[in-house]
Amino acid sequence: MTVKEVFETMTYGPAPESASEALAWIAARGGVFGQFIDGRFTEPGQGFESRNPATGEVLATLTQGSQTDVDAAVKAARAAQSGWERLGGAGRARYLYALARLLQKHSRLFAVLETLDNGKPIRESRDIDVPLAQRHFYFHAGMAQLMEDELPDRAALGVCGQVIPWNFPLLMLAWKIAPALAMGNTVVLKPAEYTSLTALLFAEICQQAGLPKGVVNIVTGDGAVGEMVVAAEVDKVAFTGSTAVGRRIREATAGSGKTLTLELGGKSPYIVFDNADLDSAVEGLVDAIWFNQGQVCCAGSRLLVHEPVADLFYGKLRARMDKLRIGDPLDKSIDVGAIVDPAQLRTITDLVSANTAGDKHVASTALPTQGVFYPPTLITGLNPADTLMQEEIFGPVLVSTTFRTPEEAVALANNTRYGLAATVWSENINLALDIAPKLACGIVWVNGTNLMDAAAGFGGKRESGFGREGGWEGLAAYTRPKGTPKALKDIKPNTGAGAPADPIDRTAKLYIGGKQARPDSGYSAPVWGKSGALLGHVSLANRKDLRNAVEAAQAAKAWSKTTGHLRAQILYYIGENLSARADEFAHRLNDMQGGERGAKEVETAINRLFTYAAWADKYDGQVHGVPIRGVAIAMKEPVGVIGAICPNDAPLLGLISCMAPAISMGNRVILNASEPFPLAATDFIQVLETSDVPPGVVNILTGTHSEIAPHMAGHMDIDAVWSFGAAPLCDVVERASASNLKRTWVNNGLARDWLGAAGQGRDFLAAATEVKNIWIPYGE
Ligand code: NAI
Numbered sequence: 001m002t003v004k005e006v007f008e009t010m011t012y013g014p015a016p017e018s019a020s021e022a023l024a025w026i027a028a029r030g031g032v033f034g035q036f037i038d039g040r041f042t043e044p045g046q047g048f049e050s051r052n053p054a055t056g057e058v059l060a061t062l063t064q065g066s067q068t069d070v071d072a073a074v075k076a077a078r079a080a081q082s083g084w085e086r087l088g089g090a091g092r093a094r095y096l097y098a099l100a101r102l103l104q105k106h107s108r109l110f111a112v113l114e115t116l117d118n119g120k121p122i123r124e125s126r127d128i129d130v131p132l133a134q135r136h137f138y139f140h141a142g143m144a145q146l147m148e149d150e151l152p153d154r155a156a157l158g159v160c161g162q163v164i165p166w167n168f169p170l171l172m173l174a175w176k177i178a179p180a181l182a183m184g185n186t187v188v189l190k191p192a193e194y195t196s197l198t199a200l201l202f203a204e205i206c207q208q209a210g211l212p213k214g215v216v217n218i219v220t221g222d223g224a225v226g227e228m229v230v231a232a233e234v235d236k237v238a239f240t241g242s243t244a245v246g247r248r249i250r251e252a253t254a255g256s257g258k259t260l261t262l263e264l265g266g267k268s269p270y271i272v273f274d275n276a277d278l279d280s281a282v283e284g285l286v287d288a289i290w291f292n293q294g295q296v297c298c299a300g301s302r303l304l305v306h307e308p309v310a311d312l313f314y315g316k317l318r319a320r321m322d323k324l325r326i327g328d329p330l331d332k333s334i335d336v337g338a339i340v341d342p343a344q345l346r347t348i349t350d351l352v353s354a355n356t357a358g359d360k361h362v363a364s365t366a367l368p369t370q371g372v373f374y375p376p377t378l379i380t381g382l383n384p385a386d387t388l389m390q391e392e393i394f395g396p397v398l399v400s401t402t403f404r405t406p407e408e409a410v411a412l413a414n415n416t417r418y419g420l421a422a423t424v425w426s427e428n429i430n431l432a433l434d435i436a437p438k439l440a441c442g443i444v445w446v447n448g449t450n451l452m453d454a455a456a457g458f459g460g461k462r463e464s465g466f467g468r469e470g471g472w473e474g475l476a477a478y479t480r481p482k483g484t485p486k487a488l489k490d491i492k493p494n495t496g497a498g499a500p501a502d503p504i505d506r507t508a509k510l511y512i513g514g515k516q517a518r519p520d521s522g523y524s525a526p527v528w529g530k531s532g533a534l535l536g537h538v539s540l541a542n543r544k545d546l547r548n549a550v551e552a553a554q555a556a557k558a559w560s561k562t563t564g565h566l567r568a569q570i571l572y573y574i575g576e577n578l579s580a581r582a583d584e585f586a587h588r589l590n591d592m593q594g595g596e597r598g599a600k601e602v603e604t605a606i607n608r609l610f611t612y613a614a615w616a617d618k619y620d621g622q623v624h625g626v627p628i629r630g631v632a633i634a635m636k637e638p639v640g641v642i643g644a645i646c647p648n649d650a651p652l653l654g655l656i657s658c659m660a661p662a663i664s665m666g667n668r669v670i671l672n673a674s675e676p677f678p679l680a681a682t683d684f685i686q687v688l689e690t691s692d693v694p695p696g697v698v699n700i701l702t703g704t705h706s707e708i709a710p711h712m713a714g715h716m717d718i719d720a721v722w723s724f725g726a727a728p729l730c731d732v733v734e735r736a737s738a739s740n741l742k743r744t745w746v747n748n749g750l751a752r753d754w755l756g757a758a759g760q761g762r763d764f765l766a767a768a769t770e771v772k773n774i775w776i777p778y779g780e
Pocket of ligand 1: 223
């Protein structure tokens with residue numbers, strides 16, 4: 001097109017970015033790449049091609065990693081780890097800062113290479129992916145600098161295995177590598193097979209920064225290599241990708257002691273109210289679903305429109321869609337680029353063509369004649385249960401339905417197995433901030449969308465995975481408490497014989513929904529004292545009792561809406577009532593466990609109740625200063641229903657150490673009491689009954705942990721499970737939790753000093769809360 005023609009037609013002229021530097025970079029390496037292990041590139045091995053999806057041209061040949069490569073990478077990372085950690089936060093900060101500077105220095109090369117490899121518009125890689133990746137390294141250079149002062153009790157985890165997807169190749173690398181390195185870990189990272197080139201360029205800047213060898217290792221290859229990284233001798237696995245693979249990784253790492261974070265898929269609602277600035281909301285949708293061709297885990301892919309404005313809004317939206325420019329991603333005035341790979345195009349095409357419901361509008365702009373492209377598409381008039389309303393399409397396809405009331409909007413928004421993000425568009429601040437806390441997700445954007453920053457934790461709940469990336473909370477995933485815990489001792493129940501001291505039958509019941517309940521099984525078991533005397537009988541709970549307890553806990557939802565002040569009052573009251581019966585509990589504990597430690601345990605338990613009463617109105621959220629015209633308010637929300645397998649040692653204190661932080665933060669709990677010493681828990685039921693605890697907030701089951709644990713971890717209406725019971729339960733709990741990808745916290749077979757500082761504190765509060773980041777406009 002000539003300049004004259006551009007002026008005559010007033011269409012966009014071509015504004016191509018040159019690919020020559022990036023292609024020269026590839027050519028200078030012979031177009032073939034090995035792995036980056038122990039600070040150097042290996043000889044290229046058996047390979048696979050990496051193509052430019054916009055043209056189909058082969059860009060480079062990459063090496064399919066082998067078991068030997070993964071082993072070598074993990075060995076190098078292990079060897080480098082202690083030296084890297086000993087460098088100290090300030091020492092590591094220098095390297096992270098150098099990496100940030102080098103990313104900045106080579107930003108154009110990174111942006112062009114990313115666009116060539118992935119197909120995303122250069123405008124996005126240049127203005128979003130690369131700057132956000134730099135920002136992540138700068139931010140975490142600061143976190144390294146502050147670590148010793150601000151996190152004095154935390155240490156590195158060790159070696160981290162990290163597997164990332166193809167939709168934001170460099171940015172996901174930054175999200176994984178920067179916090180890991182900042183906290184003193186070393187990494188083995190596997191980029192996605194479609195998009196490994198910027199990771200290999202990053203390896204080169206690690207060399208330029210003089211990063212000690214082995215601190216960063218990059219192995220390329222497909223999912224099989226990802227599996228090897230997950231299975232390797234690493235201390236932590238961090239994964240971003242599909243929910244299906246995330247679930248497999250949850251199962252594969254169960255019981256291994258590896259910590260795990262999963263950042264998975266989404267089907268995020270985009271809610272437009274009748275009082276929204278509709279033109280802005282249309283523009284927002286361009287960023288929500290056509291950004292990166294909709295291949296975004298937090299894409300606003302499910303449009304919910306207020307009925308009174310639906311026709312008007314859809315009209316505006318269709319008109320805007322028809323103006324989107326689709327084409328060569330290296331053209332700076334392109335809105336929509338290429339889909340990452342023909343395989344992904346097939347997935348999108350298959351999903352959309354199987355749908356017969358609703359009305360489809362396809363953007364009228366012509367598609368390029370070559371390359372992997374899919375047109376921006378809108379499907380309106382769908383039912384909430386339609387496949388396209390439920391399944392992640394991961395393409396430029398927006399699906400929609402309407403709602404009548406704000407309540408209906410919330411119900412539709414939450415009608416998904418995912419819970420990553422949500423967008424609310426309304427000029428009424430009251431309405432927007434009334435809706436935000438009701439949305440089941442980790443991020444809410446008000447009058448904006450797809451905003452991200454290193455200072456604000458990113459991540460979701462439900463089947464969108466667990467853990468946060470960025471912010472202070474993101475660091476938790478890369479640290480552990482300092483110290484070397486001892487192995488957990490196996491505690492056997494006492495044995496004995498003979499008749500009870502008191503001939504009246506005392507079979508302790510379960511506590512479900514505020515009532516004492518007989519077990520469904522009809523079975524009970526004797527509890528013997530240390531001396532061999534029969535102390536009483538305890539009910540053996542089964543799956544049915546657990547189900548009843550979950551129902552009761554779900555029905556007690558109102559607890560999560562109570563104020564911290566009220567919850568504090570109730571926790572103080574429980575403490576006061578326990579204190580009134582302190583001697584009786586101390587005797588009971590001594591009878592069961594032997595010795596004279598009962599009084600100390602009771603005193604500590606009372607103190608712990610007071611501690612969490614104190615915390616109930618003080619574990620505040622934060623306001624993050626993010627570099628946009630706005631702020632991100634990080635709210636601490638209750639997780640929901642938490643199931644806890646309570647410790648076998650410290651039968652009263654252990655139970656209270658699980659219950660108190662959970663209910664203090666607004667959760668409802670199902671507690672499976674100490675298996676060998678259950679009677680302190682059943683005595684405690686009477687304390688609860690006299691302490692104004694609403695029915696269903698605390699439920700107590702007794703019986704065998706191995707009977708309850710798999711059902712607890714597999715139950716779809718339990719949001720998190722803590723397991724402080726015997727070591728083999730860790731495997732059971734983590735494996736079964738894959739059902740709905742609930743959060744788990746297991747002891748990994750390690751002992752905890754329940755009487756000491758490790759028995760309470762911020763780790764418990766963090767496990768009892770979800771952070772929701774609400775981005776709101778603020779200031780100029
Ligand atoms: P994927 O989840 O299979 O791939 C992501 C990464 O995991 C890649 O590096 C891959 O090599 C690796 N991987 C695959 N199988 C593995 C295994 N068994 N163990 C360890 N690592 C493994 O994603 P895929 O197949 O490329 O895309 C399929 C769908 O996943 C998309 O249509 C989309 O719905 C979703 N997806 C979601 C992403 C997100 O950010 N939430 C990112 C990429 C895909």
